[in-house]
Amino acid sequence: MAAEHITTTKTSLYRTLPGKLCTAWLLLGVLTVGACRNSGPQSKPNKPSEPSEPNVAQAAPPTDTSLFDGKTLGNWKITDFGGQGDVHVKDGSIYLEMGNDMTGITWGAPLPAKTNYEITLEAMRVNGSDFFCGLTFPVGENFCSLVLGGWGGTLCGLSNIDYYDAANNETTRIVSFETGKWYHVRLHVRPDRIQAWLEEEGEEPLVDMDITDRKIDTRAEMDMCQPMGVATWQTSGAVRNIHMRKLPD
DSSP states (O other), rough: OHHHHHHHHHHHHHHHHHHHHHHHHHHHHHHHHHHHHHHHHOOOOOOOOOOOOOOSSSSOOOOEEEEEOOOTTTTTEEOSSOOOEEEEEEEEEEEEEEOOOOEEEEOSSSOSSSEEEEEEEEOOOOEEESEEEEEEEEEETTTEEEEEEETTTEEEEEOOOOTEEEEESSOOOOOOOTOOOEEEEEEEETTTTTEEEEEGGSSOSSSSOTTTTTOOOOOOOGGGGGGSSSEEEEEEEEEEEEEEEEEOO
């Protein structure tokens, strides 16, 4: 009996052993694969996306300010030259009737800028033979005037540069203006330069003046148009679409 029991036990063991060995080898293989996976490079967890920083180098677009609504004078005041003609709004334009000698309007509110700015407007000679648009404007803490069609009807330039008016400094230009025609005027003022264009005359500036270390002021009769104004001399004129915007520094 003992011998038979031993033989039976050995037979059972031999039958059971291969299955256990297979299970062991399978378990070992799983552990090995897991170890290999764990030993590889670890992927980093995804970080929540961070809000993008604003592009501080990109300047905001310049703001355009309309200085005339086409219906009323608004902040424009009739300049009390004495002897001025009538001023009225008609068909979206400000008409400056012929005076003895000057008729004009002066801006009566704070301006968006004193330098690094652009002024655009349209101006027309309605009647007469002298300047139909004398545009006075700030240049920092000083003031200057762009004259269109003065001294007999054709002379243009800046008054004053180093105390010399548009007829007697290097900005003098001659332009033949047509009565009843609108002219688009564009003016740039920077700390070191004044530029002006008549778009009908092409892209070449009508005025391109380096004002570094130059004395800038207005003729005495234009002082009443400060800080900004438009005036005529023994001439009827009209202006419309008056805008001002800051230029990038």
